Amino acid sequence: MQAIKTSRIHEIPLNDQSNIKLFIKREDELHPFISGNKFRKLKYNLIEAKRLKKNTILSFGGAYSNHIAAVAYASKNNGFKSIGIIRGEELGNKIESNPTLQFAKSCDMEFHFVTRASYRDKTKQWFIDELENRHGDFYLVPEGGTNQLAIKGCEEILIPSDNNYDYICTCVGTGGTISGLINASDVRQKILGFTALKGDFLKEDIRKFAQQKNWELITEYHFGGYGKIKPELITFINRIKADFDIPLDPIYTGKMMYGIFDLIEKGYFPEEAKILVIHTGGLQGIAGMNLRLKQKKLPLIKE
Structure with a gap:
């Protein structure tokens, strides 16, 4: 596998009165076929x-x-x-x-x-x-x-300069990525994991690997469960692509970003919070989801 370069980070401008700053780390750009986590x-x-x-x-x-x-x-x-x-x-x-x-x-x-x-x-x-x-x-x-070696790799997502952020947000599937982020984070940072599955049963799996307690699972944005999707999620994903040129997948990153924007609107984050979103990739799944959406005569996700 090719040598890893530092993933680029860019700001997502917000029309928010609380001066919250939102940034995204483009781990999806690490490799065209083995992207992100x-x-x-x-x-x-x-x-x-x-x-x-x-x-x-x-x-x-x-x-x-x-x-x-x-x-x-x-x-x-x-x-x-x-x-x-x-x-x-x-x-x-x-x-x-x-x-x-x-x-x-x-x-x-x-x-x-x-x-x-x-x-x-x-x-x-x-x-x-x-x-x-x-x-x-x-x-x-x-x-x-997800195993111990995978978590070792995910610990390398964060670098020392990322300590400047107050919140680190990631998708959660099996718990490996968030465990690596927890271990690599500064104790004052809060790690938020947005689950793609119903329930919070992954907490026990994460506790097996996580070395700190500065984390929380956000379980309200699964849109019905793993692989489930609703028209408002498609609309949101397409809007993010059109407005910021950031592609999101419908299984993981789309749901996470929807949740982050919703939490910002609801006042979950304090004023002047700096949020770093980890884009974990998964874009190859868009083609398969679009086949399903086409069968259901729903709008397609723009690639």
Whole structure:
């Protein structure tokens, strides 16, 4: 993987009377195919796989998984074979109509489609043993990429000059990115995680990795749950792109930014607060979502 450059930060101008300053860190620009937090999460895992002399990377994901796309490309680019355990047995016949799976296939990823019921057992040892019997030796990267090495990579998102911000905002899927940000933050900073899933069950997972207590999960902006979307979210994403030339995805960053703007309007942040938003990437998922939106005859997300 290419050497990481410092992500650019630019201000999003606000028409706000409280003098709140909003900035965005464009981690999505780190790499065209392994963008944002996926680049960070895979960095040390690939180093470890090479150290262990593994030849194959195996991981898990759904039909439009940013993680699966990143694993496929990063594996091929670094001399590994890759295997994707994909949630949804029926998807085996729909590869050509799925942009994410098409891309992963173009990177020579081998697919193993499993039922949704079986997929829930993916962390159980007997399930992993069965995968080893079928596929042979591999280096396992968890769903979403979150493990201790991933958190080490995500700790590198923040650099010393980022201590100037009062709030650091990120999306939350499996908890790895926010854990890295918590560990790398100054204790006086507040880390806000905007969940893409219903509920706050991720708190326990985050506590396993987070070394500080200066964080909070914001759970009100999931728009119905993971992968769910509503017309007002599409309108917001398209407005941000038109007004500021910032692309957002509908699963993670779009919902987070919607939440941040809503909280600013509601007076959640104190006067003169400086907020840094981490753009975690995920833009490859827009194409798949637009296919779904087209089927539902809803407005499309502008790419």
